[in-house]
Amino acid sequence: MCPPLRAAIALVVMLVACASALAQGDDADEVALAERYAPVVRLVEQEEECGHGEPYEPIDVDVLFGEDTVALRGAWGGGDLIEVAPAAADIERGRYGYNLDFPGNALAPGCDYERWGRRVAQGSPPTAYAHVATEPGHPGRIALQYWFFYVFNDWNNTHEGDWEMIQIVWDAADAAEALTEDPVEVGYSQHSGGERADWGDDKLELVDGTHPVVHPAAGSHANYFGSSLYIGSSAEEGVGCDDTSGDARELRPVIRTIPSDPSAARRQYPWIGFEGGWGERHTSFYNAPTGPNMKDQWTHPIAWTGEWRDRSLAFAGGGALGTSATDFFCGAVAWGSERFRQFNEDPAPVVGVLAVLAALAVWGLSRATWLPSAPLRVARRRAWGQVLAAAGRIYARRFAVFGGIGIVLLPITVGIGLLQTLVLRTSGALGVQTGEGAEGLLGFTVLAAGSIVTLLGFGLVQLVTVHALMDVDAGRHATPLRALRAAVPGLLPLCAALAIAVVVVTLLSASVILLPLAIWLAVRWSLIAPVIAAERVPPRVALARSSLLVRGDWLKVASLTIVGAAVALVVGPLAGALMIFFTDLPGTTANVVAGVVYALVIPFVALTTAYAYLDIRVGEELAGGPKERRGDLPAEIALEPPAA
Numbered sequence: 001m002c003p004p005l006r007a008a009i010a011l012v013v014m015l016v017a018c019a020s021a022l023a024q025g026d027d028a029d030e031v032a033l034a035e036r037y038a039p040v041v042r043l044v045e046q047e048e049e050c051g052h053g054e055p056y057e058p059i060d061v062d063v064l065f066g067e068d069t070v071a072l073r074g075a076w077g078g079g080d081l082i083e084v085a086p087a088a089a090d091i092e093r094g095r096y097g098y099n100l101d102f103p104g105n106a107l108a109p110g111c112d113y114e115r116w117g118r119r120v121a122q123g124s125p126p127t128a129y130a131h132v133a134t135e136p137g138h139p140g141r142i143a144l145q146y147w148f149f150y151v152f153n154d155w156n157n158t159h160e161g162d163w164e165m166i167q168i169v170w171d172a173a174d175a176a177e178a179l180t181e182d183p184v185e186v187g188y189s190q191h192s193g194g195e196r197a198d199w200g201d202d203k204l205e206l207v208d209g210t211h212p213v214v215h216p217a218a219g220s221h222a223n224y225f226g227s228s229l230y231i232g233s234s235a236e237e238g239v240g241c242d243d244t245s246g247d248a249r250e251l252r253p254v255i256r257t258i259p260s261d262p263s264a265a266r267r268q269y270p271w272i273g274f275e276g277g278w279g280e281r282h283t284s285f286y287n288a289p290t291g292p293n294m295k296d297q298w299t300h301p302i303a304w305t306g307e308w309r310d311r312s313l314a315f316a317g318g319g320a321l322g323t324s325a326t327d328f329f330c331g332a333v334a335w336g337s338e339r340f341r342q343f344n345e346d347p348a349p350v351v352g353v354l355a356v357l358a359a360l361a362v363w364g365l366s367r368a369t370w371l372p373s374a375p376l377r378v379a380r381r382r383a384w385g386q387v388l389a390a391a392g393r394i395y396a397r398r399f400a401v402f403g404g405i406g407i408v409l410l411p412i413t414v415g416i417g418l419l420q421t422l423v424l425r426t427s428g429a430l431g432v433q434t435g436e437g438a439e440g441l442l443g444f445t446v447l448a449a450g451s452i453v454t455l456l457g458f459g460l461v462q463l464v465t466v467h468a469l470m471d472v473d474a475g476r477h478a479t480p481l482r483a484l485r486a487a488v489p490g491l492l493p494l495c496a497a498l499a500i501a502v503v504v505v506t507l508l509s510a511s512v513i514l515l516p517l518a519i520w521l522a523v524r525w526s527l528i529a530p531v532i533a534a535e536r537v538p539p540r541v542a543l544a545r546s547s548l549l550v551r552g553d554w555l556k557v558a559s560l561t562i563v564g565a566a567v568a569l570v571v572g573p574l575a576g577a578l579m580i581f582f583t584d585l586p587g588t589t590a591n592v593v594a595g596v597v598y599a600l601v602i603p604f605v606a607l608t609t610a611y612a613y614l615d616i617r618v619g620e621e622l623a624g625g626p627k628e629r630r631g632d633l634p635a636e637i638a639l640e641p642p643a644a
Contacts, residue, residue: 027259029175034130034257036179037168039146040207041126042227042248044218050111053246054218055118058148058253060127061271062088063120064100071101073281091274092266098276099288102151102160106280106288107342113152113160120151128253129269131292132175132260133301142178143301144168147292148221148253149278155220156240156337160279161288164221165189166214167297168199169305186212187308188223189297190242191232196308197225217242228314231329240337241330327573378473382615387560391607398472402607404480405464406599409457455502458602459494462529463487465606470534490532497532497539501525523558524550529606530613549616557612564608572598 046053064070065088072090074080075097082098083090091098104112129147145167153162167187172178183199197204203225205213215224222242224230230242258272259265265272272293279288297304342349368385375394382390395402468483501522508518527546531537537545550557576594 027257027264029179030130030132030260031257033132033144033175033178034146034255037144037183037210037212038130038253038255039128039166040211040213041128041148041251041253042213042215042244043251044244045247045249050114052218054216054221055114056150056152056154056221057121057126057251058128058150059117059121060124060254060256061149063124065271067120069103069116069120073099073101075276077281088270091276092270094273094275096275098274099281100161100276100278101280104152104160104280106152106158106160106282106286109152109154109158113154117151126251126253128255129292130255130257131298132257133298134174134260135300135302138302140171140173141302142170142172142174143305144170144175144178144183145292145297145301146255148216150221152279153220155217155242156333157285159282159286159288161277162221163278163289163292163295164216164223165292165297166212166223167194167301167304168212169302185305187305188214188225190222190224190312191220194304194308195225195312196305196310215244215248217244219243224312226314229330231313240333329573329576376473378469378611379614379618381618382611384556384560387608387611387615388563390611391564391604394469394472395604395607398478401468401472401478401480401483402465402603403600405461405468405483405603406601408480408484409461409464410596410599455498456495458605459498459529460487460491461602462606462609463490463494463533465603466530466533466610469607469610487533490529490536493532493537493539493542494529497525497528497542500539500543501528520554521547523554523561526550526557526561527609527613527616530610534613534617549613549620553612553616557616560608560612561605564605568598568601568605571601572596 041058043054043057044052046055049055066085068085070086071084072082072086072095074082075095086100091100102113103116104110127149129149131145131147133143133145134141135143145165147163147165150162150164151160153159166189168183169185169187170178170181170183172181185196185198186204187194187196205225207213213225215227216222217224217230220240220242222230224242224244227244227246227248229245232240232242256269258269272291274291275294276290277288278291281287292298343351369383370385370389373386373389373393374380374382375390375397464480464483464487467486468478468480471478471483471486505518505522505525508514508521524547525543527549528542531542531545531549535542535545572594575597579593
């Protein structure tokens with residue numbers, strides 16, 4: 001071999017060796033950077049299988065390959081099975097439109113995925129995949145990403161497979177330079193968007209100065225900076241509620257660094273080239289997600305930072321007397337998502353049930369007599385629809401009086417709500433967080449006490465509303481304060497009567513067999529407050545009198561009470577939920593608004609029960625007893641309220 005040729009070969013070998021050494025150096029720097037900033041993951045503790053909390057851990061995806069319960073399906077739909085127990089090399093070539101398929105049905109998950117996920121990951125530590133990325137259009141900036149894979153997304157849009165990530169950003173050219181500097185910002189993925197924090201921001205918790213703490217939401221795995229309940233009202237945030245609150249179990253995932261060089265990445269992690277879905281194929285948002293390499297942030301990590309939000313809407317607790325706009329919003333979205341998922345799985349039962357409910361509603365409303373409403377004079381016979389119409393009409397006509405009662409009593413109802421929080425410890429008032437209830441005899445005592453203070457708040461509104469209604473009917477000057485003064489003598493009898501009723505009903509409710517009797521008695525005693533207000537009787541007489549009056553009209557009184565209560569309990573939270581959906585106001589503010597609206601509307605419920613009481617009393621005195629029904633009667637019985 002001639003000397004020039006030997007020299008050329010030696011030069012090539014030297015260049016290859018230098019390139020290899022540089023690449024290994026880059027890989028070593030990337031690994032060192034990934035280990036230094038490895039995240040700490042805090043999952044919501046799950047106390048029992050298939051119960052509340054987070055059962056899924058971020059897994060090493062290698063456990064899926066060669067697994068007999070995993071299949072690879074083609075891009076043509078139907079049962080296009082390609083292979084059972086595929087290897088990572090089987091998907092390295094891309095396989096666009098293909099899907100990995102896990103055992104179970106994402107639209108009817110039950111507990112299948114939780115049990116399967118635990119089995120398939122047994123013996124394998126929780127894992128996060130690190131990836132150092134740059135972007136040609138943004139020189140001088142580098143991103144370190146950590147990707148987590150969960151076998152199932154158990155949120156509103158249930159689907160197999162779930163890739164989530166966080167990203168840390170430096171003003172540096174490469175990993176070696178980043179090792180000498182602090183990061184500048186960090187972003188956590190949340191559904192279609194992300195939330196940012198400056199490095200050193202108060203909301204960013206660090207362990208040992210470099211390890212960011214991540215709180216994945218139970219079910220959705222959206223990543224948050226703190227432990228709370230978060231709400232989303234857009235596609236970016238996700239429409240629904242993410243819960244990271246409560247006790248947490250801490251994970252320190254094993255870090256596997258995917259090289260930034262694409263060819264090296266495929267050699268070490270062949271699955272990173274997969275272009276299909278990591279889970280079962282379904283329509284729309286129930287379909288499994290694609291992998292990291294198909295996400296915009298994989299190739300445009302710096303541009304993605306421009307889409308981050310500065311905060312997430314967090315809230316705690318409920319509203320006055322448990323009227324929580326946030327609970328209503330979360331529950332409504334979850335309920336609607338569940339119905340929609342059932343519809344996708346099997347539309348016939350859902351359509352059938354909705355059709356039956358709609359038909360019953362139309363039939364019931366069409367059968368009701370609504371007019372004439374005749375809110376005054378009050379002591380007359382009224383049909384079911386006329387009771388609601390009269391209550392609504394007098395409420396709107398004299399809103400200053402009846403809405404004013406709600407405002408005047410708002411501090412009292414809020415105080416009772418706070419007392420309920422301290423005693424019952426199962427609901428909130430205007431954003432106050434609560435804890436767990438008790439069990440056994442103590443649990444019964446706490447439940448009864450909480451129920452008494454809750455019903456006392458509503459009973460007080462009933463007392464004051466009845467006095468105001470009688471003032472309006474008699475042509476006297478009616479004001480909330482005048483009615484409140486007139487109601488004061490009835491407070492002690494009301495409290496005593498309610499205490500007796502609550503204890504009896506609570507004891508009966510403890511037995512499934514006696515629960516129907518408890519419900520029957522609760523309705524029989526639902527007119528205690530109007531009886532005390534209008535007839536000024538002692539507690540035991542009030543209980544007996546209410547029971548006697550309702551005896552012949554149990555269904556009418558029960559349905560009116562339910563409809564009135566539904567209006568009061570829905571209007572406030574609905575108003576707050578709409579604020580959450582259409583504004584960026586904090587959830588606590590929406591809960592306060594819901595509580596105020598509830599206080600304004602609750603006198604309408606009291607008016608409904610007052611008119612129901614008057615209807616039955618007129619029937620009793622003029623038509624031979626409460627069972628008799630002789631059509632509309634004039635306002636002929638005398639109602640003399642206590643002196644103001």
